[in-house]
Amino acid sequence: MKTRQVIKIGIDISMTVLLFILMAFHYVGLQWHEVTGAVMLILFILHHTLNGNWYRALGKGKYSSGRVLLTIVDAVLLIDMFLLMFSGISMSRYVFRFLDIPVSKAWARGMHMTASYAGFLLMGFHIGLHYGMVVGMIKKVRSFAKLENTSLCKTTIAPKKNAKSAFFTLKKREVPHGLKKCKPGGLPVCTWTLRVLAFLIAGYGVYALFTRKFVDYISQRVMFAFFDYEEPVLSFVLDYAAIMGLMIFISYYLQRFLQWIRKTVPKKKENIN
Amino acid sequence: MKKKRFIIIAVAVLLVIAAAVICFKMFGGSHTGIDNNPESKLSNDSKVLVAYFSWSGNGQQMARWISEETGGDLFRIVPAEPYGKDFDSCADRAKNELDNGIRPELSEHIEKQAMEQYNVIYIGFPVWWYDLPMPVWSFLEEYDLSGKTVIPFFSHNGSSNGAGSVSRISELAKGAKVLTEDALSIPGRSVSGSEKEVKEWAAERLKENQ
Incomplete structure (x- = not known):
């Protein structure tokens, strides 16, 4: 991988880690929350500089439904991030104290709460949609792990006696089964395990989404976020990770679904014609 | 495209x-603010003072219970300029005062001699912007509290550990013994049903600090 790629991924991973630290506001305290936010701002600028191509490509090329979805999510996320940063900076007492932004702090408080919980969900979508492509690449690379290449899918057959190949077929040969799971392109055990795991995480994520009151906070039905200082950090992080996992799961399979529609529907159109 | x-x-x-x-x-x-009326029930023979600042009425409710339970004198910290009934404008003013260190003028005071009689001072307030509301800063800076025991009690909407408010009291109540570890913390929405808890807490604190 090129250095640029490595740096990009490094920044993306850092941003994700910082996101969790920002959400864990009560463990970290107001001052560190502000510092983390400031660092996030820097990474945000770097992320956009390195991914400038995305902006340039907006006017070009075909817009499949998947690309439309991606663009909408990214646009809403961008607006959310601006609101989040603006509201946060306007309330700042440490890092951005010198900037006296004449905006209602009551408004800023509510906006910051809404934008942070909505932003967390949107970020999950953002990761799922952009990194969905990476998952596809990984699947191709891992062909060596395919089931049909393992001994599970092969039988040994006796050497054939053949005038031409008398020499070469004295050894026993291993030949693929006719079984469906063992056909070339059949799914590796690895993938199925991962899929089940992803489904379980996503399922728990739905539960966590409710217990963590995301919808309440985003809609401001509940005005203040509840902080449980007694809760072990790990429990907090796992719940939030599951929620992010849910968002990634939904966006990834939504994208795959849209791709599938694109591939099957045109055939139907042809039949009509 | x-x-x-x-x-x-x-x-x-x-x-x-x-x-x-x-x-x-x-x-x-x-949320809606209550009135800004003074509430001052001072006697000559009590060693306990229950002072409070309240916007929503939660702090006032807790203070009244504590006063009932301990027999302490009741005193409301009243800003000369009321914070009003509107939550948003109150929050904006509070943030501005906090960011700029503005101590609002109070309209109610305790005479110096009267203050000397108290050994134990319960101090009640809401947590505002992760800190102590500015009127309470005004109160703590007005009197000499050295040698007295200051016991905080507060309502909150998330900052269950009081965020910066309790340490702020330690900072401002110079010379006083501030019970930072035993402060009473109740979520705003739970105050109305917490009479028993508040009274039990107050009685225990008094027993320990007689």
């Missing part, structure tokens, strides 16, 4: 934002 696609995207983005705004309007919670 085809114009049609661009329009679809722009409309979708606007719809998402509109949905969000509608959600706020429909669901937005609200």
